Amino acid sequence: MGVAAAALDYDAELMLRVKDGDGASFGMLLEKHRAAVIHFVYRLVQEQPVAEELAQEVFLRVYRSRSSYEPTAKFTTWLFRIATHLALNWLRDEKHERGQERLDDGSPDLPARQVLDRRPSAEQDLMHRAKLDEIRQAVAALPEKQRAAVLMHKYEEMDYSQIAKVLGCSASATKSLLFRAYTTLRAGLAHLGNI
């Protein structure tokens, strides 16, 4: 994508202004994309404080790279590539330390909540929480790239080609990743119906 194509991407234009020293444009990019980045990273790492730390690092890297920025791809592709890279690295580091420990943490909490929660809707609330835990675990159990692909497809509404660019694979490989991921999720979550 050249400069002409970048004109179609307003974010890339903003980033070029950041490159020229316009701090306000960086503020606009931060404001516009922070929710998407934080939520995406949160669903990947499943820990909110970690997600926010990593998202800060994403924007720090964007700012740090301003002088060398060239609009060779869509801004969000670049942004999510950084976010995915940081989140997957964090997951790999964590994997060695904690393994599946965190995944198992959710379920033992439930009886405690059951005892403590005495509101009339406690049972429904518990069931909802249990289902959400199930969803989180099913997503967390996906291989890293499949997980990232599903999250970008489902929540960021990215098309196959953009997901492919973020993940650095071909469009057909990305489709294959997504279909395998959805097949796994169907097997694990279809029984939930409409929650």
Added chain:
Amino acid sequence: MNRPMESRNQEMLVTYTAGELDVETASAFEGHLAGCPACRSVAAEQSAVWNALNAWEAPAISPDFNRRVYRRIENEARFSWWERLTRALRPMPLRQALPLAAAAGLLLMAGLLLRHPNNITPAQPRAETVRAETVRAEQVESTLDDLELLRQFTPASSAENGHSDAM
């Protein structure tokens, strides 16, 4: 339904469930679903997955998120190597600069003498030379720290002296 589907059907099904098909294509696909129990079953399961994922909301963002981003940017700028170097070398009155330069020189010489006792030990192999260069960079950094400390200390001392003179 665990029977493998054709890639094209899978793509269609996922796109259909996501509500991303145009009306015409969606209608044609629904025609196919009506006559294909296998695809209908997968479509129902995929819809369930889609609904389940819809229910997974991300927590609210901390109100100070932007402030923390800007603070990290400022910190990085404040403590970058070049920033520290230029701050240390910023023009200052000769009266302050001379003792600081002398102190820095002494520190550097002492460091080099301690790290390179060439007159005592024989010449080291190449690998050692590489390590020594790393140490030199650290020494320069440490000297810059010292310079910065001295700079902060010097005006206070001057003020203190001025104050005691006045008394």
